[in-house]
Structures are given as structure tokens and as C-alpha cells.
Amino acid sequence: MKKGATHNTVNAGDSIRAISMEKTAISPHIDNLFNVPVGFFELLDEVAIGVVILDLDRKILVMNQTLKSLTGFSQKDFFGVACAHILRSNVCLHDCPALNINEKSGPKCIEGNLINKDRQLIPIRITSAPLNNYSGKMVGFLETVEDIRLLRKLDETTSRAYNFNNIIGRSPEMEKIFQILPSLAQSDSSVLITGETGTGKDMVAETIHEASNRAKGPFVKINCGALPETLLESELFGHRKGAFTGAVENKPGRIQLAHNGTLYLTEVGDLPLSLQVKLLTFLDDKEIFPLGSIKGVNADVRIIAATHHNLEKMVNDNRFRKDLLFRLNVIRLHLPPLRNRQGDTQLLLDHFLHSLSIQLGKKMLGLSREALKILLNYHYPGNVRELRNIIEYTVNICGDRQIKPKHLPSFLMEAGQVDVAEVTQESPTLLSFKSEDSDNTRQASLKNWPDIEKRMITDALIKTGGRKNKAAVSLGWARSTLWRKMKRYGILR
Amino acid sequence: MMSTKLLIPLYENDVAPRFDLATEVLIVTNIGKVDPVNKRIVVLPKASAEQLCHLIITEGIQTVVCSGIEDDYYQYLTWKRIEVIDSVIGSSESALERYLEGTLKPGEILH
Numbered sequence: 057m058k059k060g061a062t063h064n065t066v067n068a069g070d071s072i073r074a075i076s077m078e079k080t081a082i083s084p085h086i087d088n089l090f091n092v093p094v095g096f097f098e099l100l101d102e103v104a105i106g107v108v109i110l111d112l113d114r115k116i117l118v119m120n121q122t123l124k125s126l127t128g129f130s131q132k133d134f135f136g137v138a139c140a141h142i143l144r145s146n147v148c149l150h151d152c153p154a155l156n157i158n159e160k161s162g163p164k165c166i167e168g169n170l171i172n173k174d175r176q177l178i179p180i181r182i183t184s185a186p187l188n189n190y191s192g193k194m195v196g197f198l199e200t201v202e203d204i205r206l207l208r209k210l211d212e213t214t215s216r217a218y219n220f221n222n223i224i225g226r227s228p229e230m231e232k233i234f235q236i237l238p239s240l241a242q243s244d245s246s247v248l249i250t251g252e253t254g255t256g257k258d259m260v261a262e263t264i265h266e267a268s269n270r271a272k273g274p275f276v277k278i279n280c281g282a283l284p285e286t287l288l289e290s291e292l293f294g295h296r297k298g299a300f301t302g303a304v305e306n307k308p309g310r311i312q313l314a315h316n317g318t319l320y321l322t323e324v325g326d327l328p329l330s331l332q333v334k335l336l337t338f339l340d341d342k343e344i345f346p347l348g349s350i351k352g353v354n355a356d357v358r359i360i361a362a363t364h365h366n367l368e369k370m371v372n373d374n375r376f377r378k379d380l381l382f383r384l385n386v387i388r389l390h391l392p393p394l395r396n397r398q399g400d401t402q403l404l405l406d407h408f409l410h411s412l413s414i415q416l417g418k419k420m421l422g423l424s425r426e427a428l429k430i431l432l433n434y435h436y437p438g439n440v441r442e443l444r445n446i447i448e449y450t451v452n453i454c455g456d457r458q459i460k461p462k463h464l465p466s467f468l469m470e471a472g473q474v475d476v477a478e479v480t481q482e483s484p485t486l487l488s489f490k491s492e493d494s495d496n497t498r499q500a501s502l503k504n505w506p507d508i509e510k511r512m513i514t515d516a517l518i519k520t521g522g523r524k525n526k527a528a529v530s531l532g533w534a535r536s537t538l539w540r541k542m543k544r545y546g547i548l549r
Numbered sequence: 550m551m552s553t554k555l556l557i558p559l560y561e562n563d564v565a566p567r568f569d570l571a572t573e574v575l576i577v578t579n580i581g582k583v584d585p586v587n588k589r590i591v592v593l594p595k596a597s598a599e600q601l602c603h604l605i606i607t608e609g610i611q612t613v614v615c616s617g618i619e620d621d622y623y624q625y626l627t628w629k630r631i632e633v634i635d636s637v638i639g640s641s642e643s644a645l646e647r648y649l650e651g652t653l654k655p656g657e658i659l660h
């Protein structure tokens with residue numbers, strides 16, 4: 057075993073305590089396993105589940121890249137800090153597995169949750185084991201932290217028929233997609249998902265990741281339209297300390313965080329041209345250059361992009377680079393709008409009614425025949441998202457056990473009065489023409505469910521003189537639901 | 550502008566790692582009015598993010614210094630015009646000291 061000026065050798069925990077005391081830049085390595093020493097941190101970073109090594113005071117010595125991505129903390133943050141403050145798990149505070157461990161005990165496994173730096177609550181499974189030195193004395197703890205979101209989701213969805221992971225449908229259009237998704241997930245090619253708003257592009261992207269060999273790696277999503285160009289560049293590619301005013305430390309970009317996983321670029325049509333070039337370079341070389349760095353960083357990342365824009369048209373308008381389109385468009389997946397998914401409306405109605413009734417604690421018997429007819433005959437310009445919102449609204453305000461037409465949003469009733477008498481089967485195309493041709497100005501001005509909901513909220517607030525408690529009661533919502541929706545629609549004082 | 554009433558969820562002497570699991574809080578009042586500031590510790594009947602939010606609203610707290618907080622509660626408090634400085638790691642005393650100096654930022658590690 058060797059000890060150099062900048063290297064500390066890790067040997068079954070002998071020097072772990074010593075390392076913790078140094079609090080300097082350390083770079084331990086493993087000797088005698090290969091012909092040349094292997095970096096210990098680099099080895100840990102290759103592990104697809106979170107790994108953390110603690111000293112006897114349960115202070116963090118080492119955390120691998122997977123756990124850094126999960127918690128959102130960087131190397132600079134966690135060194136020497138008590139584990140409970142970084143993991144931020146309920147387990148750490150009430151039932152720390154390390155507390156019940158001694159030299160002779162085996163690993164302890166416990167499920168709980170953590171809150172990461174992005175303020176997300178994530179279900180996890182922690183396994184804690186003692187680290188002993190050669191003489192059998194405990195010198196620290198080794199903990200693995202697994203993200204079990206996928207397992208939880210699978211538990212919820214195993215009873216569902218007609219679905220692929222969390223996407224539901226039995227129409228021929230969706231069956232085609234279900235058939236190609238598994239093979240598509242297994243390949244490592246870039247995927248471009250197109251489709252109208254609310255068709256489930258995000259869900260498909262996540263499903264592809266979860267069904268792929270990269271499922272154990274991170275799924276990093278970035279909305280290309282949500283951030284200004286300069287911020288987006290730093291967010292995507294990262295920056296080095298001092299690259300610009302306020303860059304006080306090195307920050308890895310999202311691409312780097314998605315190493316061994318999938319990077320999902322939503323609204324890729326809104327990506328600024330200058331960044332399109334940089335992304336193009338990354339797609340070619342698989343190497344990123346953080347802002348202010350001359351040294352490239354390799355990142356093994358699968359790209360999934362999505363947009364509701366017509367990228368071919370954007371290319372013709374010189375708003376999107378043709379070469380980037382060609383690189384992203386290796387596999388094109390177009391998600392059909394709900395109006396073209398024969399028979400899926402009924403299936404989705406049943407599904408959302410069932411799941412939302414449970415979620416909102418209501419015992420619903422189902423839909424009356426008239427209510428069902430109105431819902432089946434609507435053309436859903438906002439697609440599945442709109443359908444879900446309508447059911448959520450209906451379940452919320454329905455005081456009876458069966459949903460009747462009076463419980464449905466009024467804009468549906470107005471559309472329904474024209475057509476219910478005539479249309480007996482699902483005929484969305486016919487209805488969509490009728491609705492659009494209608495002279496009803498309200499229908500014209502309020503094109504989709506969010507507009508209607510926004511108007512309902514403002515109407516209720518006006519009626520109650522701005523009192524949110526009363527407005528929430530009149531809408532049949534909890535106050536927190538009203539607040540959440542007001543925030544979503546930007547109706548804040 | 551510095552607020553006059555501040556709350557820190559506690560875990561022993563530290564800022565509690567989780568907002569929703571804190572069972573006691575430090576409430577600091579009269580910031581900028583008297584020196585030293587008034588401090589009191591309130592023990593909560595149980596750990597609950599909802600009840601803690603309610604306490605924050607009814608006490609007229611203007612700033613919350615905490616560590617892990619779920620986005621729903623963060624958004625709710627900021628919507629209520631309460632400043633939330635989150636992901637602060639360290640002792641409550643050092644967090645308060647840094648706040649009074651005007652140098653406390655989200656994500657600070659004060660160990």
C-alpha cells in the first residue's frame with residue numbers, strides 16, 4: 057500500500073477516519089486490485105445507486121455521483137456534515153439505521169423518503185452496514201440509498217390493463233406506440249417526441265427512460281423554453297468557478313448530471329440558436345465544455361427531445377438548425393391527439409374517475425348516462441390533460457355519488473346541448489366541427505379548460521369580494537386547491 | 550429589507566433538516582428594534598408541515614429559515630409573502646447570526 061502526497065489509500069476502512077480529519081482535497085485510490093491504482097471516487101461514481109460513507113459520528117466522508125444527483129448537494133456541500141442534514145430523510149431523524157448497528161450486525165434496510173435540494177419528496181430505501189477495520193473494530197458506516205419512485209409507481213399500476221407503464225390506451229394508434237416503445241427503449245438512439253399539448257410527451261419520455269438500460273441512471277428534465285439564454289447555457293453545460301460574476305463555485309450542468317442516464321429536453325423548439333450549436337457539438341463529440349472551462353467533460357447521455365412545434369417549418373423559417381433536427385430526429389414518435397384515439401376516451405374517463413375518487417377521498421359510483429354522453433362527445437383540444445382536469449373538477453364539486461350533467465363544467469354543457477341528441481357514439485371529429493362553427497362567443501373566447509377554470513376562479517373571487525375562503529367553498533374546492541390553481545393561472549394579488 | 554419576526558424549525562440546536570418533521574421552533578422577534586433580539590422556543594404538539602404553516606401565518610412571521618422543505622409548502626409560504634431561506638445547514642444560532650448580519654442565503658452551510 058502506498059501513500060503519495062496527493063493520494064490516500066483506502067484499505068478496508070483503516071484510513072477513513074484519518075481522511076475525515078484532514079478536510080482537504082482528497083483523492084483516495086485502491087491498490088493491488090488492478091495493475092495500476094484505481095480512483096476510489098471514480099469507482100463509486102460508476103455505481104448506479106446512491107452510496108455514502110459515514111464516519112462514526114455519522115458525518116459524511118464520501119458520496120457518489122448518483123446520490124449527489126438525488127439529493128442535489130455537491131462535494132463542497134456535504135464533506136464533514138452530519139448525514140441527516142444532507143440526506144434529509146425522515147428515517148435519519150426517527151429511525152437512523154446506523155444507530156442500531158455494531159461491528160457484528162449485518163446490514164439494516166429501511167424505507168422512507170427524503171427532500172432534495174429541488175424540494176421534491178422522494179421515496180427511498182436505505183441500507184446501512186458497518187465498516188470494520190482489520191481488527192474488526194467499527195470505523196464507520198456504508199449506506200446505500202435507492203430511489204424507489206419507479207417501484208412505487210409500478211405497485212400502483214400493476215392492476216391496470218391496457219397500459220404501458222403509466223400510459224393508458226387501447227386504440228390502434230396507442231397500440232402501435234406500445235408495440236414500439238420497448239424496442240425503442242432498449243436502443244440508445246435519440247428520440248424526438250412530437251404531439252399536441254396534453255398528449256403525454258413527458259410521460260412517454262419518462263417511460264422510455266424507465267424501460268431502458270439507463271433506468272438506474274438519472275432522468276434529467278430541462279425545459280428549454282423556461283429559462284433565459286444565458287441561464288439555460290449554464291444550466292445545461294455547467295460552469296466553472298469565476299466564469300462570470302456570481303459563479304462562486306464549480307457547478308455541473310444538467311447534461312453532466314444526466315451521465316449514464318437520460319436527458320429530456322422538453323420544448324426543444326424554444327432552444328436559442330446559439331445553444332443549438334453547442335448541443336449539436338455535444339451530440340457529435342459526447343463531450344461538454346462548462347462555461348469558463350477549457351477542459352471538456354465526457355458525458356454518456358441519451359437525449360430525448362419533445363416539442364409541440366413543427367420543427368420542419370421552423371427549419372424553413374431559419375429558427376431551428378437543420379443539422380440539429382437531423383440528429384434529434386433519429387427516432388420520431390408522434391403522439392396522436394385524444395380525438396383520434398378511438399375508444400380511449402371512455403377508458404381514460406374510467407381510469408381518472410377511479411384514481412381521482414380515491415385520491416380525493418370520494419366514493420363515486422360513476423357517471424350518469426347523460427353525463428357520459430356529454431363527455432364522450434367533447435373534442436378535447438387540451439387532450440388527456442384536459443380530460444383529467446375536467447374529471448378532477450367534476451369529482452371535486454360533485455356532492456352526490458353519481459356524476460350528473462349538472463356537475464360538469466358549464467362549457468361542456470353548452471357544447472353538449474347542441475350535440476347530445478344527435479350523437480350516440482363517440483364522434484369527436486363531427487363534434488369538433490360543430491363546436492368550432494358555433495356562434496357561441498363564450499365558447500370562442502374560452503377555447504380550453506384552463507381558460508374556463510381561470511374564468512371560474514375570477515368570477516368566484518369577484519362574487520365573494522376577493523375572499524378566497526368563500527371563493528373556494530363556492531367552487532367546491534379546498535382552499536389549498538384554489539391557491540394552487542390561482543398560482544398556476546397567475547391570479548395573485 | 551430585514552423582517553422583524555423570524556422562525557427557525559429546530560432539531561436539537563440545529564436548523565431542522567426537515568421543515569415537516571420539526572417538533573420545535575425558534576421564534577425571534579423585534580429584530581432591528583431591540584438588542585439583543587427576543588427569542589423564544591415553541592414546542593409543537595406534533596410534527597406537521599400544515600400546522601407549522603398555520604403557526605407561521607398566525608404568528609405573523611415574515612421570514613422562515615429552514616433546511617429541507619417540500620415545494621408545496623415553500624410555494625404556499627412565498628405566496629403568503631413570507632420570505633423562505635431554505636437548505637440552510639448549521640446551528641440555529643449561527644443561522645440567526647448570519648441573518649442579522651444580512652448575509653444569510655439559501656443553501657448556506659454554516660458548519
